[in-house]
Amino acid sequence: MTNKLWHERAAVLEMDGRAFINGQRVNAISGATFECISPIDGRKLADVARCDSGDVDAAVTAARAAFEDRRWAAKSPAERKRIMGKFADLILAHADELALLETLDMGKPIKYSLSVDVPAVARCIRWYGEAIDKVYDEIAPTPDSTLALITREPVGVVAAIVPWNYPMIMAAWKIAPSLVVGNSVILKPSEKSPLTALRLADIALEAGIPPGVFNVIPGYGREAGSALGLHMDIDCIGFTGSTAIGKQITQYAGQSNLKRVWTELGGKSPNIVFADCPDLDAAVRAAIDNIFFNQGESCNAPSRLYVEASVKDAFMEKALALMPSYQPGDPLDPATTMGAIVDRIQLNSVLGFIESGKAEGANVLTGGNQARLETGGCYVEPTIFDHVNAGMKIAREEIFGPVLSVFSFTEVDEVIREANATAYGLHAGVWTVDIRKAHYVSRALRVGTVHVNQYGDDDITVPFGGYKQSGNGRDKSLHAFDKYTELKTIWIKIT
Numbered sequence: 390m391t392n393k394l395w396h397e398r399a400a401v402l403e404m405d406g407r408a409f410i411n412g413q414r415v416n417a418i419s420g421a422t423f424e425c426i427s428p429i430d431g432r433k434l435a436d437v438a439r440c441d442s443g444d445v446d447a448a449v450t451a452a453r454a455a456f457e458d459r460r461w462a463a464k465s466p467a468e469r470k471r472i473m474g475k476f477a478d479l480i481l482a483h484a485d486e487l488a489l490l491e492t493l494d495m496g497k498p499i500k501y502s503l504s505v506d507v508p509a510v511a512r513c514i515r516w517y518g519e520a521i522d523k524v525y526d527e528i529a530p531t532p533d534s535t536l537a538l539i540t541r542e543p544v545g546v547v548a549a550i551v552p553w554n555y556p557m558i559m560a561a562w563k564i565a566p567s568l569v570v571g572n573s574v575i576l577k578p579s580e581k582s583p584l585t586a587l588r589l590a591d592i593a594l595e596a597g598i599p600p601g602v603f604n605v606i607p608g609y610g611r612e613a614g615s616a617l618g619l620h621m622d623i624d625c626i627g628f629t630g631s632t633a634i635g636k637q638i639t640q641y642a643g644q645s646n647l648k649r650v651w652t653e654l655g656g657k658s659p660n661i662v663f664a665d666c667p668d669l670d671a672a673v674r675a676a677i678d679n680i681f682f683n684q685g686e687s688c689n690a691p692s693r694l695y696v697e698a699s700v701k702d703a704f705m706e707k708a709l710a711l712m713p714s715y716q717p718g719d720p721l722d723p724a725t726t727m728g729a730i731v732d733r734i735q736l737n738s739v740l741g742f743i744e745s746g747k748a749e750g751a752n753v754l755t756g757g758n759q760a761r762l763e764t765g766g767c768y769v770e771p772t773i774f775d776h777v778n779a780g781m782k783i784a785r786e787e788i789f790g791p792v793l794s795v796f797s798f799t800e801v802d803e804v805i806r807e808a809n810a811t812a813y814g815l816h817a818g819v820w821t822v823d824i825r826k827a828h829y830v831s832r833a834l835r836v837g838t839v840h841v842n843q844y845g846d847d848d849i850t851v852p853f854g855g856y857k858q859s860g861n862g863r864d865k866s867l868h869a870f871d872k873y874t875e876l877k878t879i880w881i882k883i884t
């Protein structure tokens with residue numbers, strides 16, 4: 390579809406901002422709404438239900454009732470698989486609509502909403518559906534006189550609280566494994582990107598997920614989010630978001646019913662390029678692609694680049710040559726590779742970081758300014774800082790925007806120390822032909838994922854999560870089932 394056709398579709402796209410509780414679209418009980426604004430041009434997309442504790446109570450009541458009467462959990466694994474498969478099929482059938490909503494709501498290029506986000510969501514839902522009738526429980530090696538069955542049961546009512554950077558993907562990583570094992574789920578999308586989550590709920594119902602099993606509560610974090618965190622009848626929270634709010638969610642659990650809390654939080658990922666890197670061009674492209682993809686709004690973006698001193702000049706020359714193809718453009722133009730920053734608050738935060746980098750003496754190699762002001766939207770030039778030192782704010786804090794900090798090093802142990810000198814521990818990159826060095830560095834890095842001689846490979850089959858203040862949970866892969874199930878042992882006397 391062309392730029393013009395996407396704009397024409399956007400002009401007539403229907404957007405329903407009502408919550409989804411017990412299989413129905415409903416207004417917030419208070420009647421309150423908030424405005425959903427597109428960062429592409431500042432236009433209002435919809436009035437969205439501003440849910441608060443009353444709506445959360447209604448969603449929990451519906452979710453609990455659905456869990457207790459086992460309208461979903463009692464279906465055979467094969468039947469749940471079939472319904473999840475239909476859910477995935479319907480998502481693909483609505484691909485254009487979902488991609489357009491995602492782009493309008495949070496600003497990412499339509500090219501990627503269509504080619505990355507929608508297929509990843511369908512694959513995630515199908516993959517967990519496929520898995521559920523292939524995962525077996527255990528029998529313990531006990532004496533002949535007894536049988537000890539170790540089984541997994543759904544934890545009950547799960548709340549999923551997600552951010553705005555990949556609104557549908559982050560939701561799918563939580564709802565697919567938690568639904569398929571038989572839980573009831575309440576999803577709270579970010580107030581910055583609520584629209585696709587609500588459409589997913591309509592589609593799930595059409596696929597056959599019974600009313601009450603999957604509910605969506607849009608609203609602000611301090612209202613709907615905290616009500617979920619503090620609720621006495623929610624058994625588990627899967628949270629993806631900032632480290633600051635992750636700490637708060639953990640406290641809510643302690644203040645309420647000790648619900649299980651799984652956190653997937655921020656990052657400040659190091660990408661280490663040794664002089665013996667097998668392919669400098671590939672390393673340059675991966676470094677630039679991965680920091681600027683999704684406008685830099687990726688938790689695992691390699692925002693700290695460490696290049697061995699002897700190849701740094703060559704590396705940066707190649708990096709700067711790539712920059713013309715990473716400039717922000719109209720997100721509805723299929724040729725655009727960088728879109729809009731999610732909203733004005735985030736835009737001002739990113740610009741504030743850029744100003745702090747300049748003020749603290751880092752050198753702007755490229756970018757450093759707001760862009761496309763004439764659109765009324767939120768755009769930033771992709772920005773690279775050189776001469777960054779470890780004490781600077783841009784080196785320490787997660788920016789969550791298109792800003793790269795570049796460092797140089799000479800010693801292996803020195804760069805490991807610097808890479809690890811952060812509160813975060815999400816991802817890292819290592820580039821070298823020396824397998825011993827690659828392995829030594831990979832083991833020494835305190836992160837959940839290390840990419841060797843590539844960056845950003847990803848698949849639903851592998852766990853995704855962090856060490857340290859990047860959180861304690863793992864999304865994706867069969868390991869995600871650990872978060873949404875309880876282990877039960879049943880001892881049976883045989884003789």
Ligand code: NAD
Binds near residue numbers: 552631687688854859
């Ligand atoms: P955020 O922490 O501000 O918000 C995340 C969610 O929490 C939103 O739905 C928000 O409404 C809700 N929330 C806010 N305050 C709350 C409160 N007091 N109680 C309950 N809920 C509350 O984060 P964000 O700005 O939406 O997302 C960006 C962050 O997410 C970045 O730090 C990024 O690294 C992180 N992230 C992590 C991963 C991962 O897998 N580790 C993936 C994507 C994003």
